[in-house]
Amino acid sequence: MFDFSNIQGNILRGYASFPHARFLYLAVHDAGDGRSLLKALLDSGSVTPAQWSEKPDAALNLALTFAGLRALGLPEESLATFPAEFREGMKVRAKALGDVGKSSPQWWDEPWKTSRVDILVMIYGRTEGALEERCRTFRQSLPAGVTELGPDQPAGFFSKDNEKARREHFGFVDGLSNPAVEGVSRDGGAGRSQEIGNPDERGRFRKIPLGEFILGYPGEGGDLAPMPLPNLLSHNSTYLVFRKLEQNVPLFRDYIAEQARSFARTIPGGLPNGVTAEDFLAAKMMGRWQDGSSLIEHPDRPTKALDNGFAYADDPAGARCPLGAHVRRTNPRDALGFGGKTMSRHRLIRRGITYGKPLPPDERDDERRGILFIAFNSGFDQFEFVQQLWVNFGDDFEQSNDGDPIAGSSQGGQMVIPGDETTGRRPFICFNIPRFVETKGGDYFFVPSLAALRLLASGRVRAS
Ligand code: HEM
Incomplete structure (x- = not known):
């Protein structure tokens, strides 16, 4: 011990x-x-x-x-x-x-x-x-x-x-x-918070x-x-x-607001009660609703449920959680198959903390704000793998060279939000995604x- x-x-x-x-x-x-x-x-x-x-x-x-x-x-x-x-x-x-x-x-x-x-x-x-x-x-x-x-x-x-x-x-x-x-x-x-292990051969953690x-x-x-x-x-x-990592909040909000108008048109029966197109689109990019609930377990609306035991194997095409969403890329859980063997050495303990004042809705200011990203690993190859191949590049998730829509380094990339046959929602592509997060040290x-x-x-x- x-x-x-x-x-x-x-x-x-x-x-x-x-x-x-x-x-x-x-x-x-x-x-x-x-x-x-x-x-x-x-x-x-x-x-x-x-x-x-x-x-x-x-x-x-x-x-x-x-x-x-x-x-x-x-x-x-x-x-x-x-x-x-x-x-x-x-x-x-x-x-x-x-x-x-x-x-x-x-x-x-x-x-x-x-x-x-x-x-x-x-x-x-x-x-x-x-x-x-x-x-x-x-x-x-x-x-x-x-x-x-x-x-x-x-x-x-x-x-x-x-x-x-x-x-x-x-x-x-x-x-x-x-x-x-x-x-x-x-x-x-x-x-x-609930820690999650690595997937095993039986589809458990x-x-x-x-x-x-x-x-x-x-x-x-x-x-x-x-x-x-x-x-x-x-x-x-x-x-x-x-x-x-400095976050450009006005740029993020403006982009979501602009894209949300077209995204809303891909939902045939209209948006679920109480959910805005902005909420829905932002959740698709992150892979969780803003209140933390998982898109896999709660695909239609946020529920405040913070369970972390979800897996992606039953959502192979990303109808619920897009293949390129931030949380699905940074910890693909069972999404990559092979009993989790291809992802098991790329886990990070994250202890990040925010800096700068939060920006109230509909406001703009000159404040600098972001996350001090703090991650522990027993070799920098763990972090560098996630950063290079999963955050800044998308091949492992059928995203070609499109990076993470939230934290990726590309300027003008795109993200596919797959459609959902069960609800009739059509696929949507976010084009020309700006770089929302810049490294400052x-x-x-x-x-x-x-x-x-x-x-x-x-x-x-x-x-x-
Ligand atoms: C400013 C940039 C970033 C923001 C705003 C951000 C935000 C988030 C949020 C909201 C979550 C979901 C909550 C949670 O699971 O704790 C999350 C999860 C995660 N992020 Fe980030 N993140 C950023 C950068 C990064 C970077 C650069 C990496 C890795 C290189 C990373 C790795 C992860 C991992 C591993 C998870 C947990 C995924 C899971 O286990 O389901 N994040 N991030």
């Missing part, structure tokens, strides 16, 4: 009850000072583990870039054992990730655009006061050789009409579906081996993901993908276990 108290928090169980967050970015100029910061944080019990005896008011977690590990003095023999994507970092991977045009690093926000972030400090609070207090004491503890790169990044969960579930800026309930992991009890996180998300344990194939050396550094550690991070942080703090790492 594994030791929860050695794995950092917010990975295997989410911080749903910590709705306020602030992300601080650090540069390490002096290895000794960087290590003494780690030591001080560990000695004071400030790094929050996955398990606590008493729930803290605020949580703090740390992640390091490749440059950050080097800045702390990790020897080259050890650095050389980290995966290539991590060594390169997100800026170098930009083209492969679709971070082109306005999403390319030259247009990113600071500090990502011009600085090198060594350490990402993720601070969460149960209240705003607790968050600010934690940020203040953390800042006071910074030694001279470690500086903060501005600006910091405030973030937080928001909901609609005091409902429990949280929303993202396009209006959808988010934080619902995450992987069910062996040995980890149900999260019960944001708005009754089974839990996913821990090794898909945490280093040092067997993964889907029974093997271990490559472990950077020494083992003590990587065991119980993981990798984090951090991306600042981010990097690849290593999230050490608490023991690994202690090892890094000691400065006595040997690769062999």
Whole structure:
């Protein structure tokens, strides 16, 4: 069994009850000072583990870039054992990730655009006061050789009409579906979220081996993901993908409103009671209604039911949930056949959080808003596969090179919304879909276990 108290928090169980967050970015100029910061944080019990005896008011977690590990003095023999994507970092991977045009690093926000972030400090609070207090004491503890790169990044969960579930800026309930992991009890996180495993040969779901998300344990194939050396550094550690994804809400709303007029004409008997053409079309693009209910189980109208146990095999042509919809692409469940074997190694634990104020309906403003996309995996090939082949490209879903209508990188792509023989709804094609989401920063991070942080703090790492 594994030791929860050695794995950092917010990975295997989410911080749903910590709705306020602030992300601080650090540069390490002096290895000794960087290590003494780690030591001080560990000695004071400030790094929050996955398990606590008493729930803290605020949580703090740390992640390091490749440059950050080097800045702390990790020897080259050890650095050389980290995966290539991590060594390169997100800026170098930009083209492969679709971070082109306005999403390319030259247009990113600071500090990502011009600085090198060594350490990402993720601070969460149960209240705003607790968050600010934690940020203040953390800042006071910074030694001279470690500086903060501005600006910091405030973030937080928001909901609609005091409902429990949280929303993202396009209006959808988010934080619902995450992987069910062996040995980890149900999260019960944001708005009754329910984890979902991988499909098995009998068309059911089974839990996913821990090794898909945490280093040092067997993964889907029974093997271990490559472990950077020494083992003590990587065991119980993981990798984090951090991306600042800016959402253009007026552009999204305008596009939906314009297309919805033609889409409404494909529904012979008219729209179901209480459902607008905009709601219906937006749901088809996402694969869930805005209130989170699934199109597979509730194809005609939203029901607020947040069940996550649905599958796609009985909807092979996408009559209910289009083949190219965001949630069907990013976790195809049983849609690709072969007992789930072709998708089982591409799962991500998502802990994203929104930033910027929500835009009220029918309003426009200059606010910048979006999601800080936060995903954990035991190798960046997991994220890069999903991003490249499922979000930015559509061949696996018979969508040729058309990308994800919500989060894809293409400008002017299209999406087929298949018709439904049972209701007589005719097929519809959304043409010329703009890019609604632009990348504004981010990097690849290593999230050490608490023991690994202690090892890094000691400065006595040997690769062999
Ligand atoms: C701003 C961009 C994005 C928005 C607004 C967005 C929104 C959503 C929403 C509303 C859901 C459904 C709720 C849930 O299951 O938690 C969802 C699910 C999901 N998204 Fe995204 N997302 C974005 C970007 C991405 C990216 C870039 C990826 C991967 C590279 C991704 C991967 C996923 C996955 C894996 C799921 C769960 C699917 C499932 O298990 O059914 N998302 N997203």
